[in-house]
Amino acid sequence: MNEFSIGILYIVPTPIGNLRDITHRALEMLKKVDIIAAENIRHTNILLQHFNIKNHLILMNKDNEKKQSDNLIQKLKKGKKIALVSNAGTPIINDPGGLLVKKCHFFNIKVIPLPGPCAAITALSASGIISNRFCYEGFLPSKKKPRCDLLYSLRKETRTIIFYESKHRILESIEDIIKQIDQNRHIVIAREITKKWESIYRAKANLMLQWLKTDKYRYKGEIVIILDGFKKLKTQDISEKTFNTFLMLRKFLSLKTSVLITSQIHEINKNILYQYVIKKESDKII
Missing domain, CATH: 1.10.10 (Arc Repressor Mutant, subunit A)
Incomplete structure (x- = not known):
């Protein structure tokens, strides 16, 4: 059966920086689907224009996710093919779309995920920290107490831990890692992955803080924190x-x-x- 004969939701990853990282299959889906559900229409239009793709976009972000998910389900039931994209990387990972996928499973609507870029996994592969066992914690809480509580709860997590963080809070977050976990725990800061100013730096937490403080440009842009897991007493x-x-x-x-x-x-x-x-x-x- 032709895959376009029934309603299907495609999860389509987009580049996290370098536009050349998009796959041929992702471009094909963005051209062929009936609708592209985008987290940010203006941002997605930049990508589509770069590859000379014209298609119908509708907005689905965190503010309208519930209402738009119901709307998209109705379209999928009628046989529409829809591509879900986020601002960058693999959709749903820390981005809207999870509710739509859940509803698709409830109504037996086929969901097809495409492989592609993900900042967390890309950074982990270059971290030099154990990568066969890891957990992803998304963005650290913006407020200090919830952030410290979370970090304290992870102090004896033996798996490698991955966080996202903003440039505005990175220094505070590293300070809290030092206080709540360990000043000697190894950390990798991966910044602006796949972009012009990409940098990957590894150091113990206390030395990482000093390194970051010496140059504000070392924590500009989008940041992934890779934290070494707890090592049991030897x-x-x-x-x-x-x-x-x-x-x-x-x-x-x-x-x-x-x-x-x-x-x-x-x-x-x-x-x-x-x-x-x-x-x-x-x-x-x-």
Whole structure:
């Protein structure tokens, strides 16, 4: 059966920066469908004009998603073929469209996803951080308390964690990662992926903050944060020299302060050192 003989919703990824990243199949769908449902009509028109594509666009964004989803379902029931696109990248990933897809499944309307660009996956592939197990958390909350609460809840997440962040909050977010998770956790900042000013930089959280602060252009544009997962305690991570430093400080200071200062002197994870010390105490070694 010809795939255009029944109503179908196509999920069509578009370039996240470099227009040459669009696939031949995506261009074919944008030409052949009856309607393109776009998150931003003006933005999508730029793409269509670049490839000399003329088609009917309708707006579907976060503000009108519920109403427009019902409208599009009716058109799909009548046999229309619709392409769903976001401003950039793979639709629905942190963009509107999820409700429409859910309704399509409810009404047994076929949904065909096309593969294509995604900033999170593209950045992960170049991060140098473990990529076989990861979780995507979308944009970090804009307000400090919800952001800190989320980060604290992820402090022992062993999978690599991916966030999106804006240039306006990136410094605050890195500061909160340092406070709520670990100053020594490795971070990759991938900025403006596939665009002219693309940059990918990796460092421990505290050093990343310093690096960003030295040049405001290092956090301009669209940003992906790749955060290394929590590493479970390994005895060999604590050297004899490190432990001796802790014992010396512990004679004069509290446990918490001794751990903090020792972790800063030897640039190790304070949580790992703390767990190591507690284990030693439980074993009645100290």
